[in-house]
Amino acid sequence: MIVLLDSYTVQSQMLLYSLREAGYDMPAVSIVTDGFHPQEVTSPFSWFCGFENPNLRGRARFFNRLKVPDLWEIQSTGTQGEVVDYDELRARIFYAEPVYRRLIRAVDWLDRQKRVRLTDHYNRFGMRFAQTVWSLDGRRQIKTYFSPNGQVVITENYITGNILLEEEGKTRIFANLPEFVIYFLQKRAFSLDRILYNSLSYPFFVSNRLGDMGIKGEDILFWEEEIGQNIPGNMQSILDHPERRTKKIAIQSLEAYNMLLKLGVDSDKIEKLGMIITFARENQYQKKALILTNSDEIEKLTILVEELSQVQFTIAALTEMSAKLLSMDKYDNVCLLPAITPEQGVKLMAENDIYLDINYGNEILDALQMAFIHEQLIFAFQQTAHRRNLILPENIYSLENVADMIRAIQAVLEEKKMMRYFLDLQKKHAMVETPESYRHFLGDSDDMALEC
Known part of the structure; x- marks a missing residue:
């Protein structure tokens, strides 16, 4: 498996954690890699190129360690960097998550017309492990993967779909990515009797191709995304062809599950299965609310602060704060913390009992997930909610109904039983599971020794 x-x-990280907590310790393969997947996850691209050698040493490259021509300047914001030649933009630097660390993931090199012509990809060892060539009209042409010493190992042609692998003095040609992945899986001698996958893209194609090759198995799709107005085509294919390898579909979002039922999917063909989450603390019922944001665009902040004068608001950022946000310091119940460290962010999570997901811009420090596992009750607006799967739908308000949000916050802070009631509903909505529920879904008894 x-x-x-x-x-x-x-x-993907949450799925792997859930499986590990349930007692399953099987190989994990990421088909596509940005060079920063953890050591316990393998990828055909990094493995064939030699970047999974346990003796390999190195550290991710900080943004100002990028090699550039003399007199060119490297600049950085909190989210990305730039390379400039006097006043001319020559490259954009993209950071690996979490972006506040400013470690280089990719660099887009531009021509005089500001078109991307080359992308250099860097990994967690600080090495350039791949390079993508772009056409003048902005389409990927070829991606070349290198070994640690710079030799070409893999060439992926986006136009033809072919992949060339240099191995043991020979060039192996694969018609497409699924064929390449299957070669890798077989070369690693992984057990293919059951594949657990979480995408209807390449993992689905690999599962189907194995079936076409006569390799039998009982695969499971873990669906983590939302569902639109139609059943995804490849999911419909699974439902229509029970004879193929994929035998089960686990839906990991309550809204997606309900939408599939609404679209006519039989309840016996899909199952609800969320994630196993280990909570860091219990809610302390304090009148303390937290906002983590690098943006000063925070919806209805003033009215919330004024109407909830009994609540201590802490607003923290990884960056410096704008004058607009610093002006909130005039309120006695507001604490502003610019330029915090990630460690301070974790400490703040443990000190607050309500999280307000009311800022625009990117989520920082995995804030919603952190708030959830620190058992904070989360409130948001329709326009600002970052992760709806972790927020009770009734705690997501329209901007016009900010007064209702204020009343709801007042109610849970005045009555512990009500706070506990909504926290339990929040967990139920997020589909928090137990190791036993995972073992039951996968068909294993609770007391058996799991060997994968």
Whole structure:
């Protein structure tokens, strides 16, 4: 049994954590890599190129360690960097998550017309492990992957779909990415009797291709995304063809599950299964609310602060704060903390019992997930909610109904039983699972020794 991921995302990380907590310790494969997947996850690209050698040493490259021509200047904001030649922009630097660390993930090199022509990709060892060539009309052409000493190992042609692998003095040609992945899985001698995958893209294609090759298995799709007005085409294919390898579909969002039922999917063909979450603390019922943001665009902040004068608001940022936000310091119940460290962010999570997801811009420090596992009750506006799967729908308000949000916050702070009631509903909405529920879904008894 293996886990096959399209790429290593936050949701992928949560799925792997849930499986580990349930007692499953199987190989995890990320088909696509940005070079920063953890050591316990493998990727065909990094493995063939030699970047999974346990003896390899190095550290991710800080933004100002990028090599540039003399007299060119490297500049940085809190979210990305730039390379300039006097007043001319020559490159954009993109950071690996979390971006506040400013470690280089990719660099887009521009021509005189500001078109991207080359992208250099860097990994957690600080090495350039790949380079993408772009056409004049902004389409990817070829991506070349290198070994640690700079030799070409893999060439991926985005126009034809072909992949060339230099291995043991020979050039192996694969018609497409799924064929390349299957070659990797077989070369690593992974057990393919059951593949757990979380994407209807390449992992789904790999599952189907294995079936076409006569390799039998009982695969499971873990669906982590939302559902629109139609059933995704490849999911419909699974539902229509029970004879193929994929035998189960786990829906990991309550809203997605309900939407699929609304679209006519039989309840016996899909199952609800959320994530296993270990909570860091219990809510202390304090009148303390937290906002983490690098943006000064915070909806209805003034009215919330004025109407909830009994609540201590802490607003923290990884960056310096604008004059607009610093002006909130005039309120006695507001504490402003610019330029905090990640460690201070964790400490703030443990000190507050309400989280307000009311800022625009990117989420920082994985704030919603952190607030959830620190058992904070989360409130948001329709326009600002970052992760709806973690927020009770009734705690997401329209801007016109800010008065209702204020009354709801007052109510839970005045009555512990009500706070506990909504915290339990929040967990139920997020579909918090137990190790036993995972073992039951995967068909294993609670007391058996799990060997994968």
